[in-house]
Amino acid sequence: MALRVIDLFCGAGGLSLGLVDRRFSGGFETVLAIDNDSAAVATHAANFRGKSVCANIDQWLVENPVPKADVVVGGPPCQGFSLLNKKRDGDQRRALWEPYLEIADRSGASVFLMENVAELYRSPELADIRERALKYGFQTDIAILNTADYGAPQTRKRTIVLGWRNVDWAPAFPPLPSHAAPAVMSNLPKWRTVRDVIEDLPPPTRDTIEGKAPLDLHFGRNPTPKSMDRYRAVPEGGNRFDLQRNAPHLTPGCWIRKTSGGTDLFGRLWWDRPSVTIRTEFYKPEKGRYLHPIQDRPITHREAARLMGFPDDFQFVGTKVEIARQIGNAVPPPFAGALGHMVRNLFLPLAQTA
Known part of the structure; x- marks a missing residue:
């Protein structure tokens, strides 16, 4: 029973x-x-x-x-x-x-x-x-x-x-x-890694429905050329300090003035380690280590859900922001x-x- x-x-x-x-x-x-x-x-x-x-x-x-x-x-x-x-x-x-x-x-x-x-x-x-x-x-x-x-x-x-x-x-x-x-x-088996759970996913499609998330949750964003240049400046496992070293002209002044702390900000995940803690705004690289290990973009909602351990058949309901909050709080x-x-x-x- x-x-x-x-x-x-x-x-x-x-x-x-x-x-x-x-x-x-x-x-x-x-x-x-x-x-x-x-x-x-x-x-x-x-x-x-x-x-x-x-x-x-x-x-x-x-x-x-x-x-x-x-x-x-x-x-x-x-x-x-x-x-x-x-x-x-x-x-x-x-x-x-x-x-x-x-x-x-x-x-x-x-x-x-x-x-x-x-x-x-x-x-x-x-x-x-x-x-x-x-x-x-x-x-x-x-x-x-x-x-x-x-x-x-x-x-x-x-x-x-x-x-x-x-x-x-x-x-x-x-x-x-x-x-x-x-x-x-x-x-015991070693910790499960980012590679273990998201490597099989293809590059995401672009979301064309304003405010809503496609059912598969694997949708992309439309970054500006400046954002793309910032992403490219951060290597696997890197963070905002790599951005400052590799592209100081693209680094926000507040980050340049803050010389310590925040080592996950604008960070890129490692393939062969577990993810860092997924929070509610994982789609914003400036909030943490949420760049894909090798693709120049933040992780998608589907990738974040998998990094939490949710199977793909779990049904999320809500807008993109609402679903991101549900994933990060889970x-x-x-x-x-x-x-x-x-x-x-x-x-x-x-x-x-x-």
């Missing part, structure tokens, strides 16, 4: 996919998914059974009964914890773990999985989260995990908070890695699948004693 899942702050459904789809884990069914991003909710509804709701979680909790579930998963919005947010104090998004835990309690769930940026591990809120979870009867364990260690072709470090109750045994947490870094002596499904295997094994003793 499938384990019932509530997916909060569900986004496009990277966590749901990793749990439900047998290519990653399997043995789960999503009974409820909530997010306040209407395009992301439409994507979730297009791919999963169960109820997908567009709402603010705290307001939804006031107005609706919580369905029964075995597992509650989700990542309260991470911007409040992220180092990219320079005004973290007082950010109300930091408190959204409270309705998350209340739903975990009221659903009767035996397990919750909370996913967030690595900075949560060092945040003062972590002690508050654990204290509130204990009030609801959940023991907790926490780890910072690298998604590349679990089959995602991307080095994305995330804090995972695992909570469990009504069981007398400790979970095998964190789950054992399925892949290893190239420098690590191990019998939990890589292979990583979610590894967590799913761990959670499913935690329930095996319960099934055997039922």
